[in-house]
Amino acid sequence: xxxxxTATPETFSARLIRREAERRAAMxxxxxxxxxxxxxxxxxxxxxxxxxAAAKSAPDR
Numbered sequence: 001x002x003x004x005x006t007a008t009p010e011t012f013s014a015r016l017i018r019r020e021a022e023r024r025a026a027m028x029x030x031x032x033x034x035x036x037x038x039x040x041x042x043x044x045x046x047x048x049x050x051x052x053a054a055a056k057s058a059p060d061r
Contacts, residue, residue, distance in 0.1 A: 025040070025044070028040060
């Protein structure tokens with residue numbers, strides 16, 4: 001049995017924004033130098049770490 005899509009407009013919008021950000025990041029990474037790639041990966045790592053820390057410290061709804 002398949003699960004029904006219960007996405008709210010907020011989660012749907014968040015997914016679309018995330019996909020667009022990933023698409024742009026992929027385009028940037030595809031055309032960058034090794035030093036630029038290292039910098040971009042460091043930036044992404046910092047963002048992911050910050051998001052995870054924020055999600056962990058956020059109270060459950």
